[in-house]
Amino acid sequence: MKLRFACLLAISPLIIANVAQKPLVLPVYVENVTERLIETATKQQTYIYGAPRLGNTSFFPSGPMGQQLVLDSLVSFEEENAVISERTREDIEDLMKVVDVHANFTSVDDFKQLYEGQWRRSVPDGLNVGVLTNATLDLQFSMERLSASPFSLRRLHPTDDELPFDIDQSIVSQIAGEDLDSLHSKGQLFFVDHSVQLALPKTTRYSAACSAYFFIHSDSGDFLPLAIKTNTEFDLIYTPLDSQLDWTLAKIMMNSNEAIFNEAYHVAAAHAVQEIVHLAAVRTLSAAHPVLALLNRMMVGSYAPRPMGEAVLTNPGGVFDTYTSITGTGALQAITLYYHYGAGAYQSNYFITILESRGLINCTWGPPLQHYPFFEDTSSIYLSLQSFMKTFVESYYPADSIITFDNELQDWIKEGTKAAKIIDFPDSPIRNRQVLIDMLTHFAYLTVVHNTLNGGDPVSVSSSLPYHPASLHAPLPLQKGVTDIMPWLPNASTSIGEIALFAKFNRPVFESSSFLNIFNDTKFLGASNDAVRQAEQAFRDEMNALSSMIELWVFDADGLHRGMPSIWNALDPKKMALSSAI
Incomplete structure (x- = not known):
């Protein structure tokens, strides 16, 4: 038996290489x-x-070929990262010529010098238009939950959800024109809860563990903030009726919690899920199977982030220990928590399914959101992905019965639910093509999730300074009435470090590896059929058209774009990465 296995190991690379050069074909057509x-x-x-790796989430590749898979990803990652790291280094050098890194800023206006005319190599487009100038507006703060930070918000159901916390009814009426119970009963009340962060191990910096209410205003239809609760020892509740400085500090606290959530959630929802689905496919599908070839294309370089994250993000003295209020150990706990309590599920996180379950679209018990930039942009991309996957699946499976008899595909499904332990993976066996279309569309959509939370968006919006710091730099106030928010904000040196970190997540210069080319690969298309090649061209044309439209976006006469006082463009297909490789 040992000799037979040794022989298989010796010949398997040759077999895999030979099969990969042939046209993609299902096992049912192989004699x-x-x-x-x-x-x-x-x-x-x-x-x-x-x-x-990087939290107790999904399995990570091991074994001789599994380790090679990871090594190949690391090599690919390092090649691209070397370019962006050098650009970032040069940008820092330029910035340090005009900014004293040892200085303590004295006003929020001082932070402008960190951005104006800077980061031209690593972030050539700069901050999203309006983010810096309109950062203190409540509408900007609230609409970020519908764009740059869209995965923590949910609508409270009038009967299924109790009110998480109470507010003085006179205060609510002054803000919303009606009381809290009325907003709740009409399905106009929304909630974000980061209170779980309170229990995570802390660094020497500070943070709240905010919960927040948002609401749809009955008169204007605007989506607005109502209250922020800190959930810390003194557990203050802030509202827009507080002083400008108190309310601004509360929004900064909330943004800091959201930044930690975004980073931990994206690992759990994108990296950990895509990798285990792909690994199960690698173990069960031949290299000549069209589904594996497609998954391989979408996973270019994607096994690098988890080991790299352990090496530089959550390690002792790493990024979390250096910049955030949560230690690296705390970050691993957060990733694990989010993975097992929602983010790691497969089918229940399908694009439409999850947004409906959170009451954000197609809500039957509350009014629709007037504007929802994340949903609007993702819908365009999702429909194109779905169209490509439909053609892909139907071109190889002209009838549902062929799926039934594809033993490799059925082995993948069984492997996913049992050995791989993928949460909420489709039950085995699958018997119709639509199930496979939905599975593959979701797999590709997870790259959109990744790009929303960890591509160019953090440096452009959700981690921009001074209103989105990675942590607070002074203890939380014991009571309201602060006279200056500067003590809670990072100094020049820390600010530069935070911006540089997120600048390295940005991928503005690699159009060949941009999302519009997610299926555009010579090897993959060369082995595919004509229908798939035509579908890829159609997808690329649609993504180019979307990108061209995004480039023309401007503010309307009210100084807004899709209800926001900034122009959110994180899902421009030319600027998104084609895989979750960072």
């Missing part, structure tokens, strides 16, 4: 399946489910 059986049997022994 002699011995070669494919040997290949998949070998991969079961060489691509192993190893211990989770």
Whole structure:
């Protein structure tokens, strides 16, 4: 038996390489399946489910071929990262010529010098238009929950959800024109809860663990903030009726919590899910199987972030320890928590499914949101992804019955639910093409999730300074009435470090590896059929058209764009990465 396995190990790379050069074909059309059986049997022994990385989430590749898969991703990551790191280094050098890194800023206006005319190599487009000038507006703060930070918000159901906390009814009436119970009963009350962060291990910096109410105003229809509760020892509740400085500090607290949530959630929802789905496919599908070829294309470089994250983000003295209020250990706990309590689920996180379950679209018990930039932009992309996947699946499976008899595909589904332990993966066996179309569309959509939370958006919006710091730099106030918010904000040196960190997440210069080229690969398309090649061209044309439209976006006569006092463009297909490789 040992000799037979050794022989398989020796010949398997040749088998895989030879199969990969042939046209993609389903096993049901192969007369002699011995070669494919040997290949998949070998991969079961060489691509192993190893211990989770970057939190106790999904398995990570191990075994000789699994380790090679990770190594290849790391090499790809380092090649691209070297370019962006050098650009960032040069940008820092330029910035330090005009900014004293040892200085303590004395006003929020001082932060402008960190951006104006800076970061031209690593962030050539700069901050989103309006983000810096309109950062203190309540509408900007609230609409960020519908654009740059869209995964923590949910609508409170009038009967299924109790009110998480109470507010003086006279205060609510002054802000909203009606009381809290009225907003709740009409389905106009929304909630964000970061209170779980209170229990995470802390650094020497500070943070709240905010919960917040948002609401749809009955008269204007605007989506606005109502109250922010700190959930800390003194547990203050802030509203827009507080002093400008108190309310601004409360929004800064909330943004800081949201930044931690975004980083932890994106690991759990994108990296951990895509990787385990792909690893299960690698172990069960032949390299000649069209589904594996498609998944391989969408996973270019994607096994690098988790080991890199352990090396530089959550390690002792790493990014979390250096910049945030949560230690690296705390970040790992947050990733684990989010993965097992929602983010790691597959089918229940389908684009429409999850937004409906959170009451954000197609709500039958409350009014629709007037503007929802994340949903609007993602819908355009999702429909194009869905169209491509429909053509892809139907071109290889002209009838549902063929899926039933595809033993490799059925092995993948069974592997996913059992050995790989993917949360909420489709039940085995699958019997119709629509299930596979939905599965593949969601897999691609997770790259959109990744780009929303960890691509160019943080440096452009959701982690921009001074109103989105990674942590607070003074203890939380014991009572309201602050006279200056500067003590809670980072100094020049820390600010530069934070901006540089998120600048390295940005990928503005690699159009060949941009999202519009997610299926545009010579090897993949060369082995595919004509229908898939035509569908890829159609997808690319649609993404180019979307990108061209985004480039023309301007404010309307009211100084707004889609209800926001800034122009959010994080989902421009030319600026998004084609995979979750950072």
